[in-house]
């Protein structure tokens with residue numbers, strides 16, 4: 145057994161992104177527990193360690209895309225832009241790791257492959273790919289919702305003689321596109337960021353689009369120092385507002401139906417949100433946008449008009465206009481010159497519904513009508529979201545039941561944080577919690593603090609195990625589905641439902657009930673001596 149001196153921990157945490165880092169700090173420095181983090185990557189940062197593609201930056205405003213648990217940290221860090229680029233976010237997270245001396249308890253380059261609950265010892269045994277074995281009372285998944293990249297099986301990929309990259313595993317020394325013929329598959333939030341930047345460098349960029357996206361301008365830029373200072377002075381109030389909000393932002397819906405507003409009023413409102421940029425068009429629009437197809441349609445039509453205004457060739461504009469799903473039911477990408485990029489002479493749009501990709505050849509990509517010769521192929525094909533990273537670990541709870549098997553028909557979870565039959569296991573931003581339907585650091589902090597509360601409760605009462613009850617889990621899972629089904633979200637083939645992964649059960653995974661109400665529910669559960677959980681002494 146490797147490192148036997150420290151082979152038994154109070155807690156083992158998997159993942160060293162926003163979630164795992166704060167979980168480590170919380171358990172080690174607030175509760176004084178022994179904790180070890182395992183991380184596949186060779187550094188901290190998670191999403192911001194892996195996603196180094198050109199144009200990668202956050203879509204959440206930087207003043208809320210950060211930890212809020214420490215006043216000094218909040219005040220000392222200066223963001224350079226409204227949406228900082230990946231290197232800056234990674235620098236921030238490294239600053240946090242330094243500040244709280246986190247690295248000494250993180251094992252990098254180490255993938256956790258197995259975790260088994262031992263019912264006699266009431267402990268988890270955790271194995272790594274390299275064969276290290278440790279035990280822990282608590283097993284905590286901080287594996288990320290978007291960390292298992294999805295590389296679809298394209299016939300002939302192994303024969304391709306050029307270079308190919310997935311955006312979620314981008315080389316650390318970058319990729320030089322100068323004078324290259326580049327192909328990119330995918331037009332999700334990642335590709336929307338990457339395409340304008342790659343198009344500036346590449347000799348030719350061919351975009352292979354399956355589903356077009358409604359995009360809203362990010363409107364990135366420097367933040368006025370006066371605004372930044374005012375926010376710093378007001379952080380306590382900002383934190384309260386975002387913690388009790390719907391989506392973890394300082395945004396709330398217009399308390400009116402889109403259909404009640406006159407066309408002139410709507411136009412003014414839409415244009416104001418369009419000019420403001422960011423998520424307001426998506427998350428602070430008329431309140432019935434996610435519930436009424438007619439209300440949704442007027443929002444969609446405004447955005448279609450913007451695409452038609454921006455893209456010079458009407459035939460290309462039509463291809464870029466979404467027609468197969470309702471606005472906002474797929475994640476809203478923010479763009480900087482995305483549609484403008486299709487006016488460039490070196491950019492070609494291929495609609496793979498018209499001319500499907502048949503195979504990847506040694507020289508490029510063959511669609512049904514021709515071969516596209518390419519020096520580089522970029523796969524911006526997304527992730528096996530939410531359940532993917534957890535299912536990749538062989539997790540076994542009571543009676544040897546595997547999590548993967550239990551979730552065969554979709555995730556079952558109590559509050560998105562605990563699973564019946566898997567005692568002392570917690571999932572940070574697991575399926576069934578607001579997670580990806582929120583500004584994630586807000587949801588991550590809430591989960592970490594709530595889990596810390598559970599563990600402190602167990603310590604104070606000398607408890608050996610804490611486990612979600614099957615009935616509580618079933619009720620919560622049904623509630624998550626009920627809330628989703630009351631909205632228009634499940635009508636789209638999105639990754640929120642696993643629709644991007646062949647064979648994945650079609651279940652809406654995040655909780656749509658809102659960050660504030662969810663927090664309240666978790667607090668009530670804790671106040672009622674952890675209602676819905678059983679404990680053993």
Ligand code: FAD
Pocket residue numbers: 158159160161162163164182183184185189190191192193195200201202203204209254255256257286287288289290291334533537573582583584585588
């Ligand atoms: P991650 O950052 O994904 O970290 C999880 C870590 O766990 C990874 O490093 C992974 O290597 C490790 N891991 C997983 N399995 C194992 C294993 N078996 N063994 C060892 N290690 C393992 N959210 C927002 O709210 N706003 C944004 O603007 C935003 N921008 C994003 C941009 C991109 C390109 C992407 C992909 C996502 C973005 N997100 C955004 C979502 C983002 O994932 C979260 O904001 C946040 O970074 C998640 O942190 P995390 O710690 O939960 O997970």
Ligand code: NAP
Pocket residue numbers: 201202203204290296329330331332333334335337352353354355475496524525526527580639644
């Ligand atoms: P994504 O939204 O899942 O997009 C993947 C793209 O690849 C889609 O256009 C998809 O088409 C296409 N695709 C997948 N398989 C294909 C195939 N076999 N053939 C052709 N096309 C295929 O993934 P993503 O863009 O990486 O974004 C994932 C999530 O990460 C985002 O929604 C967001 O939450 C987060 N993210 C955030 C930011 C940010 O905040 N700054 C940036 C990037 C990503 P279909 O739509 O038809 O499936």
